[in-house]
Amino acid sequence: AQSVTQPDIHITVSEGASLELRCNYSYGATPYLFWYVQSPGQGLQLLLKYFSGDTLVQGIKGFEAEFKRSQSSFNLRKPSVHWSDAAEYFCAVGSSNTGKLIFGQGTTLQVKP
Amino acid sequence: DVKVTQSSRYLVKRTGEKVFLECVQDMDHENMFWYRQDPGLGLRLIYFSYDVKMKEKGDIPEGYSVSREKKERFSLILESASTNQTSMYLCASRNLDRGNSNQPQHFGDGTRLSIL
Numbered sequence: 001a002q003s004v005t006q007p008d009i010h011i012t013v014s015e016g017a018s019l020e021l022r023c024n025y026s027y028g029a030t031p032y033l034f035w036y037v038q039s040p041g042q043g044l045q046l047l048l049k050y051f052s053g054d055t056l057v058q059g060i061k062g063f064e065a066e067f068k069r070s071q072s073s074f075n076l077r078k079p080s081v082h083w084s085d086a087a088e089y090f091c092a093v094g095s096s097n098t099g100k101l102i103f104g105q106g107t108t109l110q111v112k113p
Numbered sequence: 114d115v116k117v118t119q120s121s122r123y124l125v126k127r128t129g130e131k132v133f134l135e136c137v138q139d140m141d142h143e144n145m146f147w148y149r150q151d152p153g154l155g156l157r158l159i160y161f162s163y164d165v166k167m168k169e170k171g172d173i174p175e176g177y178s179v180s181r182e183k184k185e186r187f188s189l190i191l192e193s194a195s196t197n198q199t200s201m202y203l204c205a206s207r208n209l210d211r212g213n214s215n216q217p218q219h220f221g222d223g224t225r226l227s228i229l
Contacts, residue, residue: 004155009153034217036220041122041222041223042222042223043117043203043220043221043222043223044156044203044205044220045220046217046218046219049217090155090156098161098163099144099146099161099207099209099216099218100146100158100161100171101146101156101158101218103148103155103156103157104155105153105154105155106155
């Protein structure tokens with residue numbers, strides 16, 4: 001069955017520190033992978049997406065993610081976290097044909113001053 | 114920019130009421146989706162629509178129905194609201210570009226629905 005796992009429910013990092021949010025997926029075909037961010041009281045905003053090609057993808061707000069097929073992972077990274085990055089982050093895997101997405105449970109990021 | 118608008122940010126209804134959640138997108142997108150979001154469960158797909166008058170059940174359709182009479186509008190209907198339908202509801206739309214399949218979903222700001 002198709003699924004997405006985000007192993008960390010909550011992560012706290014200090015402002016200026018590096019960040020890595022983990023995402024593992026199970027998908028029968030070539031996965032289409034996304035990271036979304038949700039600020040409090042808001043909808044989801046697309047950070048980045050991977051479909052094919054270069055396995056390191058760049059997104060908005062200084063985020064990047066690396067697709068590793070051998071590990072079934074698509075981890076999100078940022079070299080230096082800002083206080084405004086505090087939010088909930090969702091990894092998703094989808095079908096290009098139907099557009100349907102399967103979401104992970106989400107990781108809440110807290111940023112310490 | 115794509116704009117997905119959900120008619121209400123907050124809504125309080127009573128058990129047994131028929132509830133309508135409305136979603137409108139302004140980019141002529143073919144695909145539209147309704148999710149509910151609950152803590153620890155992420156987003157779960159309720160229904161989706163490939164195009165006007167087309168609908169498909171998602172993972173948790175029980176207790177819900179949808180309507181897509183016009184391309185820009187996708188309505189979620191709770192036929193007889195129950196307390197376990199208290200949740201955040203998110204609508205999304207997606208462009209079906211057959212020449213470029215890597216189209217993401219665009220989300221509205223959500224409707225927080227409380228059923229008393």
